[in-house]
Amino acid sequence: MAEGSTVDLIRLADGESSLEVRVLGRTMPGVLTLHDYLDAEIVVTSGFAQGRLDVCLAPDDLDSWSQVLGELAAGRDAVWMDDGRNPEIRFEPSGQDGVAVFVVEDLAASGTSVRVPVRLASGWADEHHERLHRVRAAWPQEVVETSPGSYEWRR
Numbered sequence: 001m002a003e004g005s006t007v008d009l010i011r012l013a014d015g016e017s018s019l020e021v022r023v024l025g026r027t028m029p030g031v032l033t034l035h036d037y038l039d040a041e042i043v044v045t046s047g048f049a050q051g052r053l054d055v056c057l058a059p060d061d062l063d064s065w066s067q068v069l070g071e072l073a074a075g076r077d078a079v080w081m082d083d084g085r086n087p088e089i090r091f092e093p094s095g096q097d098g099v100a101v102f103v104v105e106d107l108a109a110s111g112t113s114v115r116v117p118v119r120l121a122s123g124w125a126d127e128h129h130e131r132l133h134r135v136r137a138a139w140p141q142e143v144v145e146t147s148p149g150s151y152e153w154r155r
Contacts, residue, residue, distance in 0.1 A: 007135050009040065009057075009065065010128065012102065014119040017046040019089070019102050023135050027056055032151045036143050038135075042087060044104055046116045053106055055086040059141050066132060072100070073125035084108060098122075 010021040020043040028034035038057040044050065061081060071078035072091050080089045087106040094101050098120050105113040121127075144154050 005138075007131070007138050009062075009131055009135050011131070012100070012118050012120065012124065014121075017116045017118045019044055019104070019116065019118065021055075021089075023057065023139070026139060032143060032153070036139075036141050038139055042089070042104060044114055044116060046114075049114050049116070051104075051112075051114060053087050053104070053109075055081070057086075061086075062132065062136065066129075069125060069128055069132070 006022045006024050008020055009023050010019060012019045022041050022043065024039045024041065026035060027037040027039050036059050040055050040057050042051075042053045042055055044052075065080055068078040068080045068091070072093075075093050077093065078091050080091070082088045087104055087109070090103040090105070092101045092103070093099075094117060099117055100120055101115060101117045103113060103115045107113070142154050143151050145151050
């Protein structure tokens with residue numbers, strides 16, 4: 001991956017509204033305890049609102065995104081990043097064919113939230129599993145926690 005490159009982890013868009021989560025790179029490359037954390041940004045656009053939030057994704061966030069994708073593909077509501085560390089993103093199938101509503105809440109930092117419907121393109125779930133794979137390929141986990149608070153580089 002070229003220096004300064006980004007990878008879209010999430011890109012739900014229908015021409016009117018969109019939700020994107022762009023991974024920008026490692027938070028602190030080479031620092032053992034923070035090496036596998038990724039800087040990212042959430043970008044929301046709609047005819048009514050636009051916003052951008054900086055976030056830091058932990059390796060567990062990528063694992064939970066994989067689980068959220070499974071819930072969404074099955075047509076169930078799901079929440080991602082609901083640990084209070086980052087803005088929370090909720091996904092709610094609307095009941096209308098192919099439409100989902102996403103809600104981004106940044107209650108801890110700015111106190112704001114936005115609720116936007118988006119029509120999902122066919123094959124969106126498979127596309128997002130591939131996006132997750134590209135993020136993991138670009139920034140693989142290179143650190144292992146050998147015991148609580150003790151880290152080492154993977155061999």
